[in-house]
Amino acid sequence: MIAQIISVIGQTALVLLFSPLITAFSRTIKARLQTRRGPGLFQPYRDLHKLLRKGMVIPETASWIFTATPYVLFATTLLAGLLIPTIATQAPLSLFGGVLAVVYLLALGRFFLALGGLDTGSSFGGLGSSREMTISAIAEPALMLAVFTVALGAGSTNLSSVAQAAVGQSWRFLSPSQMLAFAALFIVLIAETGRIPVDNPATHLELTMIHEAMILEYSGPCLALIEWSASMKQMVLMTLLVNVFFPYGLSADGSPLGMLISVALFVFKLLILALAVVLVETGNAKLRLFRVPELLAVAFVLSALALISTFLFGVHGG
Amino acid sequence: MLFWQDPQFGDRMITLMAALVLVLQITMVAQRWLVTNIRAFAIQSFLLACIANTIAYYNGATHIYIAAALTLMFKAILLPVILQRLVSRIEIRQEIEPFVNVPLSVIISGFLTLLAYVVAEPLQTQAALPGVAGLGRNTLPVAIALFLIGFFMMINRRKAVTQVLALLSLENGLFLAAISLTYGMPLIVELGIFFDVLVAAMILAILVYRIRETFDSMDVSRLSRLKG
Amino acid sequence: MWPTRELYTSGLLVFAIGALGGVACHWWARTTSWTLRLFCGSALSGAVLVGGAGLGGLLNASELSWSLPSGIPYLNCVVRIDPLSSFFLLTLSLLAASVAVYSFGYLRHDTAAKSPALSCSLLNLLLAGLTLVFAAADVVFFLIAWEVMVAAAYFLVVTKHEAEESRKGGLLYILMSRSGTGMLFIGFLLLASAAGTTDFRAMHAIGGKLPAAAGGVAFVLLFLGFGVKAGIIPLHIWLPAAHPVAPSNISALMSGILIKTGIYGMARVFFDFYGVLPAWAGMLVLLVGVISAVLGVLYALMEHDLKRLLAYHSIENIGIILMGFGAALLFRSYGHPNLAALALIAGLFHTLNHGLFKCLLFLGAGSVLHSTHTRNMEEMGGLIRRMPATAVYFLIGAIAISGLPPLNGFVSEWLTYQALLAGFGATAELTRVAFPVAGALLALTAALAAACFVKAFGITFLALPRSQAAQAAREVSLSMRGGMAMLALACLVLGLGASWFLPVFDPVTQQAFGINATRNLATGNGFILTAGSPQGGSVSTPVLALMLVALSVIPLILWLLWGRKQKRSIGPTWDCGLPGLTADNEYTATAFSKPLRMIFGALFRPRREIQAEFEVSPYYPKAIHFESEIQPAFEKHFYDPLRDRILRMARSMRPVQAGSVHAYLAYIFLTLILLLLFGVRG
Incomplete structure (x- = not known):
């Protein structure tokens, strides 16, 4: 029981404190690739600190939904973070919700965020929520099918069991179904975290923005919570990807040295994935909104192929 | 034994490459840019050559090496270069409009893959062989899928160049089927098919150029104007 | 011993009293807040009683059946409360109770309903019909209960019958329901012929005794027949037409439980009447x-x-x-x-x-x-x-x-x-x-x-x-x-x-x-x-x-640490620098769903029309008329041709309808002779 509580607190701290770093890392690498210096690795922390200390302006048209949204978003995203294994195969709350719960908790947060966008009454908010809900809806089948493929291989939707099943199978990531599912989830990751070519996190041009349009009216502590949640969501989805497909270094024992190695490997894997995302972002132009379904259709077919591969290629495919 | 001498490793590699071949085929369906299409085809052919090589290595079959080398030379290097030059000469870069829109075509390709699996399943179980001899047998569904999707692409595309590409990828499917089922047809047949396709591609390339000269477009559907 | 049987019967009786009382009040035009309270109360208490019966059925976990007095020869009003029925009765009771509470306030203030008492009466009748449908254990009795339910729902749908929309919705509802019932009738007859009786109790796993083809036909007919009620695509067209025009408390019941009778029927057929399909x-x-x-x-x-x-x-x-x-x-x-x-x-x-x-x-x-x-x-x-x-x-x-x-x-x-x-x-x-x-x-x-x-x-x-x-x-x-x-x-x-x-x-x-x-x-x-x-x-x-x-x-x-001292101010929403944000700036429902309308354009085939009037420059329109609609695919490609064909057929049948009583008598006479011959010879 005590160990359980410690692991909950530990993982909460890990998700809370580490997630802005990934955002910072992505930004820095992106800046370097564009031959800029970038703001440094601690900028997101400074931003959060600054925003939390500021006053805030609430639109006069808004209701309690607007103020409640950041809290719901923050709590759901953080809770999703507690359901996935990070440094050990056993996630603190894994028993209380598997991958379906993760997906639906994130959906709950998004539901409120979209309502928050509509609550302001400005057309930016509505535009953002409309696009966000659309893209997440058409990303959902690809996400679910890929997740199913992984869950079928492990015989469970509980992420700890999935990671457990993956540990110790060498060459597993070389099987086509795993690679295809990874590719599909990678596309979904880009769509869900609002990166180029789906959305541009750095834009404020109304024709192209999605996520930024929804949160245009937020300020001060509320904005801090939303930004923080976005970082956490990115970390949650990335962790899902790296730990399900490359479960190397998930420590089964609890020895301090083992933990240390696990943490180091975990950070390393996340940074590699972040690098991949940044490379995609830098190498591509943003897609027109109505080209996004094409990308997601490809993701869907990739995950369908992943599923078919589990029996298409006989024993070694799965 | 080094790990790459283990047939199981070979099996994994073949499976993986076959999956990539399939993904590249679907990429070709999804891509509008001609140059990307041609490159995807080149990589696909390269992977096919690799698969053939792997099978040849584990079985010690020399004639497959030749087929693999030919594939590499012609389909992975020569044809893509020719097509790319053609494309740059006639200055089109994009397939403007396939008949069926991209998301739907991609999903249709997915269904065709499933169909290929259904068709190949009985053949596969019949021909199940243990050990080295069974190597690459499981790529048969992929081969059939390549064939079907290639056919679909030929129907779906308007531009003659992309039709040529579709035909070539269709032939890739035949090649894969041949090496997965019988470790290659007799070399002479293989060569025959090879040069047949090559010549066909050349003629089509010239034809494309001519069509554009005449009609100022590469839309094959305009050929219907030729009838009196 | 839980008095399941008594609870069920008294619930049914309370609904009946409510139904009759409502009609009586309407007749003598005495509708006060108190009578409404009484009839909504009857619906509420009936719901509670039926819920008690359902609970009993689930607790006992054994089936209980008895016959209601019918007074008509060969009509066996067998009522059976088994676990499946009980579950649906429980669902009905939960929904009916809350709708009854809601209806009181709704009917009292609803200016559109001309006679709240009559509405109340029909509500009670509908609930009685539903209660019977979920427990009827005889084919004929079941179909009668089914039709009572359909009829009560129809009259409720056309409450505002002066609006054409209501009449159309009601007509579509009754038409679709009738054709559904037709399919149910044939399907049930096939099953009953194998059982040799119309009693549900003798029909457990009877589907397997039919020849494979007949069993399959019966399955499909029953699936479609109940599917009409449940609103499966492509038999759904009545649903979006009838549900919106009904009074809201009735829409709630219709969507909440009425269409679930279709689900109940399917569950009954799939998992009771058929064995392994x-x-x-x-x-x-x-x-x-x-x-x-x-x-x-x-x-x-x-x-x-x-x-x-x-x-x-x-x-x-x-x-x-x-x-x-x-x-x-x-x-x-x-x-x-x-x-x-x-x-x-x-x-x-x-x-x-x-x-x-x-x-x-x-x-x-x-x-x-x-x-x-x-x-x-x-x-x-x-x-x-x-x-x-x-x-x-x-x-x-x-x-x-x-x-x-x-x-x-x-x-x-x-x-x-x-x-x-x-x-x-x-x-x-x-x-x-x-x-x-x-x-x-x-x-x-x-x-x-x-x-x-x-x-x-x-x-x-x-x-x-x-x-x-x-x-x-x-x-x-x-x-x-x-x-x-x-x-x-x-x-x-x-x-x-x-x-x-x-x-x-x-x-x-x-x-x-x-x-x-x-x-x-x-x-x-x-x-x-x-x-x-x-x-x-x-x-x-x-x-x-x-x-x-x-x-x-x-x-x-975090807020306690840093944000406590900071003030929250209320300010205007950013309006792009234009004077004042109005409702015209808001995103509309149509705009919200536009991306999906475009993505699934092949399905919706949206059509839109924009007419702008302007005086000086096209950038400053005086008035814009915007119209957008999507094509209802099933209506256009299936139901419209079907209707046209039926009408054409009806027209060709017109000569038979001579309009003379003698001709009709002659038809009946001929049919009688044919039937007699058929009965004796065949």
Whole structure:
């Protein structure tokens, strides 16, 4: 029981404190690739600190939904973070919700965020929520099918069991179904975290923005919570990807040295994935909104192929 | 034994490459840019050559090496270069409009893959062989899928160049089927098919150029104007 | 001994008294607040009594049957309360009770209803019909009860019969229902011929005794016949026409429980009258389920009539229920009773859940309609300030129907996912691919439903009011809020306490497959819901809810640390520098669904027309007329040609209708002779 509580607190701290770093890392690498210096690795922390200390302006048209949204978003995203294994195969709350719960908790947060966008009454908010809900809806089948493929291989939707099943199978990531599912989830990751070519996190041009349009009216502590949640969501989805497909270094024992190695490997894997995302972002132009379904259709077919591969290629495919 | 001498490793590699071949085929369906299409085809052919090589290595079959080398030379290097030059000469870069829109075509390709699996399943179980001899047998569904999707692409595309590409990828499917089922047809047949396709591609390339000269477009559907 | 039988009979009697009393009051034109209270009270107490009977049926876990006096020879009014009936009676009772509470306030203030007493009477009659349908155990008696229910619902749909929309909706409803009943009739006759009796009690697993072809035909006919009532695509067209025009309390009952009679009939036929069905039957049901779910939600997204939107969502949810049923049928034909039980539980639990949240949403929509006098979402907005309680209840319903944790919709969708996932390993060949693909499409459905309810809630309740009527809206009366509160509470309780509730289904699965499944579905003192095995995945809504609350403390602490001293100010929304933000700047419902309309353009075939009038330059239009509509594919490509063909046929039959009494007598005479000959010779 005590160990359980410690692991909950530990993982909460890990998700809370580490997630802005990934955002910072992505930004820095992106800046370097564009031959800029970038703001440094601690900028997101400074931003959060600054925003939390500021006053805030609430639109006069808004209701309690607007103020409640950041809290719901923050709590759901953080809770999703507690359901996935990070440094050990056993996630603190894994028993209380598997991958379906993760997906639906994130959906709950998004539901409120979209309502928050509509609550302001400005057309930016509505535009953002409309696009966000659309893209997440058409990303959902690809996400679910890929997740199913992984869950079928492990015989469970509980992420700890999935990671457990993956540990110790060498060459597993070389099987086509795993690679295809990874590719599909990678596309979904880009769509869900609002990166180029789906959305541009750095834009404020109304024709192209999605996520930024929804949160245009937020300020001060509320904005801090939303930004923080976005970082956490990115970390949650990335962790899902790296730990399900490359479960190397998930420590089964609890020895301090083992933990240390696990943490180091975990950070390393996340940074590699972040690098991949940044490379995609830098190498591509943003897609027109109505080209996004094409990308997601490809993701869907990739995950369908992943599923078919589990029996298409006989024993070694799965 | 080094790990790459283990047939199981070979099996994994073949499976993986076959999956990539399939993904590249679907990429070709999804891509509008001609140059990307041609490159995807080149990589696909390269992977096919690799698969053939792997099978040849584990079985010690020399004639497959030749087929693999030919594939590499012609389909992975020569044809893509020719097509790319053609494309740059006639200055089109994009397939403007396939008949069926991209998301739907991609999903249709997915269904065709499933169909290929259904068709190949009985053949596969019949021909199940243990050990080295069974190597690459499981790529048969992929081969059939390549064939079907290639056919679909030929129907779906308007531009003659992309039709040529579709035909070539269709032939890739035949090649894969041949090496997965019988470790290659007799070399002479293989060569025959090879040069047949090559010549066909050349003629089509010239034809494309001519069509554009005449009609100022590469839309094959305009050929219907030729009838009196 | 629980007095199940007495409770059921007295419930039926109370409904009958309510129905007759309402007619009497209408006759003598004595409708006061007190009589209304009396008749709504009769509906409420009848609901409670019937609920007691249902509870008894589930507690006893054995079937109980007796005959009601019919007074007509050969008509056996056999009533049977078995676990399946009991479950549906329980659902009926929950919904009817809250609708009865709501109806009191609704009917008292509803200016549109000319005779509240008559409405009350019909409400009681409808409830009586439903009570009979769920327990009737004889083919003829069942069909009579079925028709009583259909007739009562028809008269309620055409309450506002001076509006053409109502009459059309009612006509479509009655036409479709009649053709459905026709199919049921033939299907039941086929089954009864194999049993040699019309008694349901003798028809258990009778489908297997029919020859394969006849059994298949009967299955398809019964599936379609009940499918008309349930609103499966492509037999759904009456649903979005009839549900919106009915008074809102009746719409709630129709979507909540009336269409569930179709589900009840299917459950009865699939899992009682048939034994092990061939795999194609399960595939058919699964396929229809997937199509209904996806198309239902896509059509719902295009609606900006709040009640039509909800009606389309009923189609979607029926699809989700049928996914569970189809999976259960497939599992049974592949010989996995445990998984079949899981899938059946998923389907039935979603039936109850959908009843609750859809009823809640329709009552919410009714309250909005009551206050703003419009169903058009484009004229609403800002209602959360004017109707705070209704907004909260509607929000709870919206979260539940979108399948979001920790409410009940999430739990039943989670169970459906688990059943579909298990299907991959448990079946063979192509069937196994169908399961995960169905799961992916369920995910699409749920995500689209979330998008749709962001729209429904956001456009209706948030931001600025878009019309005078919305500006002037007022919160509804206590009894209406009470009805909604009961349902919202039920959604919450069933969401958090699902694992304690699920054993209710044990008798049902015991009856259908001979096993108690729910023992494997809960661990950890019932706090954790599992998918049958500890490895198969688990979820715990109470813990998730608790953790959500606990984690909200973190931002609170941060606020205490830094933000406490900072002030919050209220300011205008950014309006791009134009003078003042008005409702015209807001995103509309049509605009909200535009991306999806374009993405699924091949399905919707949207048509739009823009006419702009301008004086000086095209950049400064004086007036713009915008019109946009989507093509109703099923009506255009199936029903319209069908109607034309029937009319043409009718025209060619006209000479037979001479109009002379003698000719008609001659027809009857001829028929009589033919029948006599046939009877003697054949």
